[in-house]
Amino acid sequence: MKKSLLCLALCVAMCACELLDGAPGDGTAQEQDCAICLKFHESSYVSSKASSPLQIDTNSFILTVTGPDGGVLYSGLYCNSPESLIVEPGTYNVKVVSDDSFSPAFDAPLWGDEQLVVVEKGRKSLVELLCRQMNSGVRLHIASEFLTEYPSSSLLLKSDAGKLLYSYKEKRTAYFPAGKLNLVMSTGGSDETLLTRTLAPGEIFCLNLNVAAQSSESSGIRIRVDTTRTYTDETFVLGGESGGKGDSLENAYTISQARKAVGQKGVWVAGYIVGGDLTKSNVSFQGPFKSASNMAIGPRATTSSRESCLSVELKSGAVRDELNLVAHPDMLGRFVYLKGDIDPSYFGLTGIKNVTDFQY
Numbered sequence: 001m002k003k004s005l006l007c008l009a010l011c012v013a014m015c016a017c018e019l020l021d022g023a024p025g026d027g028t029a030q031e032q033d034c035a036i037c038l039k040f041h042e043s044s045y046v047s048s049k050a051s052s053p054l055q056i057d058t059n060s061f062i063l064t065v066t067g068p069d070g071g072v073l074y075s076g077l078y079c080n081s082p083e084s085l086i087v088e089p090g091t092y093n094v095k096v097v098s099d100d101s102f103s104p105a106f107d108a109p110l111w112g113d114e115q116l117v118v119v120e121k122g123r124k125s126l127v128e129l130l131c132r133q134m135n136s137g138v139r140l141h142i143a144s145e146f147l148t149e150y151p152s153s154s155l156l157l158k159s160d161a162g163k164l165l166y167s168y169k170e171k172r173t174a175y176f177p178a179g180k181l182n183l184v185m186s187t188g189g190s191d192e193t194l195l196t197r198t199l200a201p202g203e204i205f206c207l208n209l210n211v212a213a214q215s216s217e218s219s220g221i222r223i224r225v226d227t228t229r230t231y232t233d234e235t236f237v238l239g240g241e242s243g244g245k246g247d248s249l250e251n252a253y254t255i256s257q258a259r260k261a262v263g264q265k266g267v268w269v270a271g272y273i274v275g276g277d278l279t280k281s282n283v284s285f286q287g288p289f290k291s292a293s294n295m296a297i298g299p300r301a302t303t304s305s306r307e308s309c310l311s312v313e314l315k316s317g318a319v320r321d322e323l324n325l326v327a328h329p330d331m332l333g334r335f336v337y338l339k340g341d342i343d344p345s346y347f348g349l350t351g352i353k354n355v356t357d358f359q360y
Helices: 144-149 255-259 318-323
Strands: 013-019 034-040 062-066 072-077 085-087 090-097 111-119 123-129 135-142 154-159 162-166 174-177 179-187 190-199 204-212 220-225 267-276 294-298 310-313 335-346 349-359
Touching: 034 062, 034 090, 034 111, 072 085, 090 123, 111 123, 135 154, 135 179, 144 204, 154 174, 162 174, 174 179, 190 204, 255 267, 255 310, 255 349, 294 335, 310 335, 318 349
Parallel strands: 034 123, 135 204, 310 349
Antiparallel strands: 013 123, 034 085, 062 072, 062 090, 090 111, 135 174, 154 162, 154 179, 179 190, 204 220, 267 294, 267 335, 294 310, 335 349
């Protein structure tokens, strides 16, 4: 069972030009090779005034890495991407999105990031990807007087990407690609553009729609922009004043967070089962496996660096019976939640011991 992980829009943190030699998590990169290493910022969460905190599974995002010549180096699920992409020096485009076939729709925010990465010879570029809203939203607040005055009319939201019919009773947010958007009133086959706006990525644009008071001087439609409800995402980081971590599946520690929580007992940790047969100097990332008493979990299904892993003790009982890679080789690459104690050193790695519960 794959649970959603929450993430937040943070400022881009790109640590470029770090030497490859001896860098943890560099996979198959060799000295003098160039590499791009990608990850979402750990301990990151997103919330919006538009709704309760949103649950976003970044592991199911579509990642595309394009080279200087336009060729695609990788295209697929983020969770299946390699820890390091070995490349030639140059400028690369990295794009990750929650939906690669987005079209205008209600309640359909698009999440992701796009960055240009400059890679120099013999060095790697470590890119921390954002999880931010990439499209724009529109909400109409239609007064009863408007409905009374124009009962046979309909409202349309139109952009170059398509259109949506916005009924008088609609309460949801309509999402469109960022850019120019038209509000159109259609009456008896005749269309009238009431408003045109250019919306920014992450913007939720709210309009109050009413009719002007009837008088001898003027009448007609009155549109008022609700600037108090034109907003972008608010951000907060768990682990400080905003609350605890590891106390539930929804607040499970990530791999890197768990390393900073040594000594915590009975907490949840989330990761991918990536290997087994642990020793003090090695982790086997391919089967067949011989030991049922331990395994390793990593930040993504393709983790192949020992330093990127947490070791996991599997004591005899239900947990070992269900999770061990000797009896269940199909568990390799499976996303799992484990509840246990975070130990400073188990087989030379920060580890999880005394596992009492799990879900996958």
